[in-house]
Every structure is written in C-alpha cells, then in structure tokens.
Amino acid sequence: MLFALESRTLPIVSISMSTRSGSTHDPGDKEGLLRTSLRMLRRGAGKLTGPEIEETIDRLGAELSIDVGPSTMTIYAQVIARNVEPMCALMATLLSSPTVPPDELARLVRETHAEITESRDNDRSLAERAFRRVVFDGHPYGRSTRGAHATIDRIKRDDVLSALRTHLVKGNVAIAIAGDVTVDRARQLANTLVGALPEGERIHDATPEPQVQQGRHLVFVDKPERTQAQVLMGGLGTSAHDDDHTALAVGNAVFGGTFTARLMKEVRSKRGWSYGASSRLGVDRRRQSFAMWTFPKASDCAPCVGLELELLEKWVDGGVTARELSFMAKYLVRSYAFDVDTASKRAHQALDVEILGLPADYYSGYTKRIETTKLQDVNSAIKRRISTTDLVIAVVGTAKDTFDAVRDACGELASASVIAFDAD
C-alpha cells in the first residue's frame, strides 16, 4: 500500500515505511525486542558495515530514524531530493539483507542499558512510565518499547533475525512518500522498497482490549532533591472506533486541550501552580489512556492534585457548556489547516488510517464530525468513558517532603505505593 503526495515547495523527500505490528508482539521476557531489531538494521546490511551505512546516510544529506509503538513500527527517512534514489537503494539493502553482526548487537544492548539508566534524569518520563504501568497493568500497553535491563539481556541474534523476518514482510507494511518527487517516481521507489522485503502476510493483532483498574491508585516515584513534582492522572480513554470518539475528543479539548481550556485556566492562569496543565487522549488500535499532566512546585503538589480531582469531577458530572462546545468546535475545525499544511503530514494521515486500522474517514471526515457534534453527545461521552473513581495518579517527587500530603489529597485510595526512581 502506497500513499504518495507530490509537493515542489522544497527539494526534500520524506519516506515512511510502517508495519501493522508493534511492541505488543514483544515476548514478555524480551521486552524491547522489536525496537532492538529495527535499530539493528543500520548496523550491518549486505556488504555494508554499520559505519559504512552511517557514512552513506550523511553523504546523501539524509536522516534515518525508527519509531516503535505498541501497534506499529516506522522506518522514517528524509533526504535531499537529488539523492532520493540512492537513499531508497540503501534502505532496500537494509531491508533485504540485514546481517545483524553479533558484536554490533552486543554493543547495541550495552547502549540500551546506558539509555535506560540515563532515562532516570527525565522526571516526566519517570512519571509516564509509572502511570502506564498501573493503567495497563498486565496488558502489553503497559510495557516499555525500549525494554528493561533484565529483558534486553535476553535478546539474542536469532531473536532479532526472526523478528525482522516476521514483521518486515510485504503484507505487513505500508509506505508513504511525500515531497519533491512525482507520484509515478514515488511508485517506483516504493516498489524498490517493497521488492526488498520477503513475502509474508499481514500480522494479526491479538492484543486484548485493556481492562479498567478498579479504584484509585497512587504511585509515587521517589526521587531526591525535587523542587517540583511531575503529576500524571487518568485512566482508560477512547478508541477510534467508539461511536462517541469525536465527542470525547471535543470534550477533552475543552477540559485540557488548549491554552484557554479549563485545566490551564484554573491551574496556571488563576493560581500560577504549574507552567503547563493539559489533558490528552491517546489513539491506538486498542483503547488508549486519558491523562492529565501538571508539574507544580513541591509545596503546591497536594493542593494541585486536589484541584485537578475537583476539576475532573466537575467535568465528568457537569459536562461542558454549549458555549464551550461552540468555541472549541470553531478552534478544532479552523486549526485543522495546520494538520495538513505539508505534503508529509497529509501522507502520514493516510498511512495512520491504514496501519492503525482507523475508520476510513478518520481524518477526511474530521471537521464535518466536529461541526455536527452535539452537546448531549459530548457530555454523555465524558460520563461514559472517563472515571473519577477508577483513576491512576502517578507522581514523581521527593517522598519525605510530599508523599503524605499528596496521599491525603487523593481521597479514598485502593492502593498507594512508593517506588524508587532508580528501581528499574
């Protein structure tokens, strides 16, 4: 499947190859396998060594990156237009003949250990990890795509070769090419890339729907010397196939999707408690999370958590007003221009629909759906999908300064735990 869009505005070309499978296919004891496998593509292919591949990418004025999500994997390249053909030829070599040199795999595993250790410096990422683990407890969405110290050590060369051979097959990929290239030429380039792959069928996604975690759960990640806390709060959110998906998205935008949204107004504008305050709904093949994010100073953390719970309850119980809906619909419809202002963005929308199995009119019918969304639909969707009782609250802070007050601010809790920031 190819999505090609020509745009002559700049002499660059974007190439994306995405798979219909992602890290939910990692074996439980080998978390990080698919990400490791894709990263190994540039460490040896055909007669090229890793360093030779890197030098070629740079010489062509190109970038090559990979992204592994729960349900998809993407190999993304951007290249100066005059070099698009040699870049595609290089990508074809990586796809057709990965050599997975054992010494390079061992080196990559050591690099990944270092990255996991370094991630402890990023408080937001620590909060995100803790949040997802509890929201998706026991579900593959709760795993780390990067893997953990224990799991990446179990990844062997045969695992990588097998993963590449299983997932990078003709029936399991779709391609988007956009930029300074004709549609005909893009088709030829896509044929080069697909032609490099072995035969194989689309991979079935047997990932189950995530289940709600009953009750309120506080997970506190204890890190020393924090002057500020990172707070994530939420639970399960929406599926693109829900009848009320658009209505919930609009309701979320009113609650925490823009600078004038309720969360921003109450937490930042009125009280100055956090530089940012927002909420978001993830979209994937299965139901993803709903999460609110703030980062108040340590002494404001408990009152901020209390305020967020109050705002959440008011939103769920009282819904949004007709005025808020009208305002937000205008914003979402009119700002859509920026979702499609480059050929690359338009091509990626088409790719998303195909790869994630989104409804065919997910993007093309977006503004029409927003315009016809009714107040009752929005408020019913919020009530149906968002829970104030089944809630996960993840906080990164210094426990001796903040934990007790935050726990007291959370109301009745089914569980409260403190984990060390360097426990992983």
Add this chain to the structure above:
Amino acid sequence: MKRSRKPAKKRAGSVAEPALAHEANHAFGDAQIERYRLANGLTLLLLHDASAPVVSYSTWYRVGSRHEKPGKTGLAHFFEHLMFNETEHLEAGEFDRKLEESGAESNAATWFDWTYYYEALPKQSLGLAVKLESDRMAHLVLRKPQVESEREVVSNERRFRVDDDVEGAANEELYKLAFTKHPYHWPTIGWMKDIEGYTPADCKAFYKTYYAPNNATVIVVGDFAKADVLAKVKRAYTPLAAAKIPTEETRREPMQKKERRLVLKKPTPTEKMLIGYRGPALGDADHVPLSLLSEILFAGRASRLYKKLVTELELVSDLRGWVSTFRDPGLFEMYFTMREGHTAAEVSSVLEVELARVRDELVSETELDRAKARQELATLQGLETASGKAEQIGFYETVLGDPAGVMRRLDALRSVTAEQIRASAKSALLRDSRTVVVVLPNAASKAS
C-alpha cells in the same frame, strides 16, 4: 525617555514620507522577501507562499536578556508571559481566546538577543493577528495582579527547565562562569531571586523602553494578498509612536586567559560534562566553518567523536556539539553524558587528542562533504512550513540585519574548505580560554 502614545509627528517642512514605504527586495531561494518600513520605524517583511491556506505572523523585538540589568534578570523573558495578558482593549484571557476561536496557534520565545511572538493562522484570520499584535505592542496593562500571577508561572518554568533538570542547571553554570562582564553571564529565564523581586514599575519601565514599532520587525509568510496585508498593517501600526531606544551599553567580555572549572553534584545516575570553548558571533566569518567542524566532530553516528566515544570506547551514552548563534561571540558548547562507571576525566583525555587532530590536520574531503550535506538538509527542514520560514527570516533579520541570512549561510557553507576549518579550530579550540562544568552523581542521592 518615555514613549508617547501619540502618533509620531512628521518633520516640519519636509516632504511627506509615504506611511509604509517599500525599501528593498531580498532574494529568498526562488522567492522574494519584500521589505517595507512605516514612518514610526516598524519594519515589515513579506514572503508570499501559497503552498497551504495558512499565514504565519511573527513580531521580533530587538530585546533579549542582554538588555537587562543585574538584579532584574529575566525581565525580557517575563514579558513573553505578560504579553499574553490584559491590554487596555482586551480583558485577561481574551487574547488567547480570540486566536483559538479563529483556529490560530500562538507562542513566544526569548533568548539573549531577541524576543519574538508568533501566530499561525488560517489565512482568512490574518487581520486578527495584526489587530492583536499591534494592540499589545502599545497597550499592555501591567498591574500587580498580572505580575504576581505570572511570577508564579515563571518560577515554575524555571524549576522545570533549570532547577530540577541536570543539563539545564549545568548549562546555566557554564555561561555564568564563562562570561564575567558580558550579559550572556545570566540566564534568559533569570535568577530565581530576581524573578521573585519584579515589581509592576520594573515591568512598565521595560515595556516603555523596548516595546515600540521602531524596535520591532513584523514578518508575514503565507498565502496572503499583499495589498490587504499592507493596508491592515498600515492602519493598525501607524498610530503607534516610536520610542527612543537606549544605546546599548553591553560590556565586552575580556579575553579569557585561563581555563575555568566547576564541579556540581546532582541526583543523577552518571557524570556529565559541559565544555565551552570561545566561539564566534553568528555574523563572524569563522561561524560557518566552526559549525561544520561541530558537525564533523559531533553530528550523527559517523562523526569522529561519536565513533570514538560511543562506538569504539563506549565511554559516553550521549554527546552533542553546538556553536552558539548569538549576536556577540558566544561558546562552542560540547556536552557529554558518561556511561556508568566512566568519568569525565577519561573522556577529556580522548577529546584532547581529537581536538588536537583538527587543529593540526586537515579534515578529509569526504567528511567535509558529509557535514555540508547534513547542514543542507537541516536548513531545508527548517523551511518546511510557513512558520518555519518566518522564524528563519525573523531570526536572521534580528541578529544580522539580513532576512535572507539563512540562504546566504547555505551558500557560504558550500564553499568552506578544509583549510578554513583547520584555521577556525586553531583559533577557537584553546584550552586556556575554555570553561568546563562537570556534574557528579550526588552520593546521597538515593531515593528516601
């Protein structure tokens, strides 16, 4: 001198100037940037780009943290927040509400040399940006409630970006140590003590001094009708009076004759090291060659230091290099994250050898070609959207007075030679004029 709110007077007896005069065109790739100036000094730059039905409207003020005084650091950045507040014509929150209702997105940024505000709008809403930006250029309300509310927000921003962020904190220390006289010494976000002390009077004085049409450039890029933009800008900004912009009293940074070092302890799993060698100003001839040298040393997995320190010796997990893009000479920053069990001292000894190589030997033509190709791609990537183009135009206009500076830089890098790179390495990479900040894991930094 206080800025009058009245329209600027014409000179008696002079021939009346056109209110919005076309001054020049600047080639920008295949397109043209058109330059106009209002009688009150406002510069307007237009670049037509019909690739999408959107418009980017940005306003660059020639004021940044370099214009602040000790004790009042961070004021320029503080305005980045205050400017979204109440004006004489708009209640608090209305600025954002009106923009969002039109489907626009807006934000702002501040650094040492500049502050800028931008809106990205559907093309039919361009008039709203003209109205809102011209209003807040002259009619901002600066009273205690606005100052108090934003003070808390900015304090939290500082905690997020600096106090609780290892790299942010180390970077602040690097500039504090490297610059002793020049205002690049203090961070753009300001010292926390200064943020806590701002008064409405401080803010009013800063606003009257620097927020004026003759200290600003408006850049419009996108799918617009020229006559319509010109008419709207002329109508909205003509009533605004010019200010007397004070002559800048920036003190030159004295030559550094001895290496400076600082060790910090932070709750972090591994050692970090930042090194700042003396770097050129953005407009200096050395800037492009030194940027290419930074590519050769740091950028991508084929770069010299990546291959040596990450791949071969496995001493570091991350490394970056950047030649600062400031109006005055800045730093050639180098950043290293050591792997567990390895030290900054180990990395330093390898680095010394590699830096000596580029001072003494010519880089290869293939390395140079790769660096040029990487920079060409990065430049093009920055020009993909209307907002990207507007940002490049505003930045180069404000820092170098050349709105097409990004294109000239692209031309310049194509002709850089290995000899020029060696010469720039010889003049910049001097041990005695470098500053080093090392971050060590805090021994007591285990979770409580």
